[in-house]
Amino acid sequence: xxxxxxxxxxxxxxxxxxxxQHTGLTDIPLTAKGERDAQVLRERLQHAxxxxxxxxxxxxxxxxxxxxGFASQAVVDDDLLEWNxxxxxxxxxxxxxxxxPGWELFRDGCPDxxxxxxxxxxxxxxxxxxxxxxxxxLLFSSGHFLRVLAARWLGVDPSVGRLLVLxxxxxxxxxxxxxxxxxVIQLWNDQCYHSQ
Numbered sequence: 491x492x493x494x495x496x497x498x499x500x501x502x503x504x505x506x507x508x509x510x511q512h513t514g515l516t517d518i519p520l521t522a523k524g525e526r527d528a529q530v531l532r533e534r535l536q537h538a539x540x541x542x543x544x545x546x547x548x549x550x551x552x553x554x555x556x557x558x559g560f561a562s563q564a565v566v567d568d569d570l571l572e573w574n575x576x577x578x579x580x581x582x583x584x585x586x587x588x589x590x591p592g593w594e595l596f597r598d599g600c601p602d603x604x605x606x607x608x609x610x611x612x613x614x615x616x617x618x619x620x621x622x623x624x625x626x627x628l629l630f631s632s633g634h635f636l637r638v639l640a641a642r643w644l645g646v647d648p649s650v651g652r653l654l655v656l657x658x659x660x661x662x663x664x665x666x667x668x669x670x671x672x673x674v675i676q677l678w679n680d681q682c683y684h685s686q
Contacts, residue, residue, distance in 0.1 A: 579603070
């Protein structure tokens with residue numbers, strides 16, 4: 491039995507991913523390095539075949555999709571948008587915890603934004619679309635959303651995503667072990683092909 495896999499790409503580097511600012515719905519471009527890393531990732535994915543390709547509408551994800559060569563095949567899916575950080579948009583964790591000591595995104599969510607459960611609902615909808623495809627799928631999105639998606643793929647609480655670090659322009663793969671009842675993470679946060 492050929493079990494389908496889901497290839498997951500986090501968008502390339504942006505100015506805010508460098509500074510550590512929470513980048514939810516702010517639509518900022520890739521840096522030059524982010525663009526180079528996406529182009530190198532294209533080589534990594536060039537022989538893979540996908541029945542469906544989905545991307546967030548945010549330019550950091552859609553541009554990464556374009557640079558890897560899948561724009562013509564991609565369907566924009568707003569369920570793949572990054573976590574809505576609300577009042578914490580553009581702020582670093584250090585800035586937030588100065589005002590809210592002990593704050594933790596996956597536990598506390600964001601005022602005027604989304605909770606972990608809100609993001610989980612979107613992730614579950616994406617997973618339903620993926621499983622309906624019944625073949626290899628490619629996704630382009632953002633870090634915190636994809637960490638929740640991976641937790642939900644495994645069938646565990648979405649807050650487990652806090653344990654899954656995910657760098658820019660990284661490739662991850664989720665799939666199954668013996669059969670469709672055993673979802674697994676096959677590869678996580680692979681950045682070995684990054685440009686210098």
